[in-house]
Amino acid sequence: MRKIITLSLSTLFLFSCANDDYQPIPSNLDSELEKLLLDVSNGAGKSFFILPDSEDYSKIPQDPLNPITKEKVVLGQLLLHETATGGNPKLDNMKATYSCASCHQAAAGFSSGLRQGIGECGIGFGLKGEKRIIDNQVPVDSVDIQPLRSPTILNVAYQDVMLWNGQFGGTGTNSGTEANWDNIPENFEGFQGIEVQAIKGQNVHRLLIDESFVNTYGYKTLFDQAYSNLPEAERYTTKTAALAIAAYERTLLANKSPWQEWLRGNNEVLSDSEKKGAIAFFGKGKCYECHTGPALNDKNFYAFGMGDFDNSNGATVLASVDFENIKKGRGSFTKKAEDDYKFKTPTLYNIVDNGFYGHGSTFNSIKDVVIYKNDGIPQSTEVPTENLASQFGNINLTDEEIENITSFITNSLRDPDLRRYVPEQVNSGNCFPNNDESSQVDLGCD
Secondary structure, X not given: OHHHHHHHHHHHHHHHHHOOOOXXXXXXXXXXXXXXXXXXXXXXXXXXXXXXXXXXHHHOOOOOOOOOOXXXXXHHHHHHHOHHHOOOOOOHHHOOOOOHHHOOEHHHOOEOOOOOOEOOOEXXXXXXXXXXXXXXXXXXXXXXXXXXXXXXXXOHHHOOOEOOOOOEOOOHHHOOOHHHOOOOHHHHHOOOHHHHHHHHHHHHOOOOXXXXXXXXXXXXXXXXXXXXXXXXXXXXXXXXXXHHHHHHHHOOOOOOOHHHHHHOOOOOOOOHHHHHHHHHHOOOOOHHHOOOOOOOOOXXXXXXXXXXXXXXXXXXXXXXXXXXXXXXEHHHXXXXXXXXOEEEOOOOOOHHHOOOEOOOOOEOOHHHHHHHHHHOOOOOOOOOHHHEOOOOOOOOOOHHHHHHHHHHHHHHOOOOOHHHXXXXXXXXXXXXXXXXXXXXXXXOOO
């Protein structure tokens, strides 16, 4: 009898191991988290938070005036990384040494890897842009340096306006702000923020993509394929280049992160600490009230009293930059006092890859930000109390909950394979994302 039982158990074991449809039974943590997601998504559940596949264009939010096509994405990927686009520098010797990706590289989560992103007049790279510095041989006022932390372009498909103050974009969130578009004529064309930023950024960051560039660096065929519907005289422009870059940017999705795997049914991909962190994130911590949807960012603006760039904390502050206005965030654009010091909700995916947090990069760790929001003591004394977010200082997290939320954001929300979005080479053959001599050494292009 014992042999029969043993044989039966062995057979059952072999059968269960061979069953490809086997799914691990959800733990109590999984069940609790699933219930929370159902509650905070008005009944949609897990699906509300799932990012689409990057090749499934029909499911990616896009500008109706700039439908995503494979041809645009291929072209945009190259143009964003192409250092030959750095064709309009203030200093001639800086020509073709920088690109869009100088401040938006995959290794830094498509941010800069620095507290302040540096385009023209930056030298060096390091491993993820963290060793890029200002060339001390150039006049400081020639440097293209950011007055705010460079936002990631990861998951931007889920935004309809761009920049920390949201000034780029002529629809949706910016409806009713037309009186403030004097310097942004592209908004009047009805483009969304990603498209407007790609157009405006070429001038602001001293890039030059025109017919001469297209012919010189072998991009004509790619433009022809992407814009075969346009007359040839209209194909090789700043605008068509921008629309291709924007189409590519919309496909940059952190859809291989552990959190996305868990949402798709792999209950074993998150640790218990990460699951507890997600439970606190979507529960007591109130993080989901701003960080929601597939990209974990809403389309609103909030004041958390975070510090700004200024000389006292080591930032490079150029006299030509209106920092007093910039630090007012959304209010600097809308000119409404109730919008002062409010900044756009960022996505939380891969933020650990950058290493600096807050619009002024005044935090060096995710845990520090969680503690700061929990304590509710503003870094800036200029923010009116009535403008501060209701969640600031009103969540009462325990030390363990802080650790768990930190673990969730750090580990669960990090896509480990953003390199898949980077080209192997660009048409010019230049080093990228930077092409100065120091970067060439760091990047192995020398």
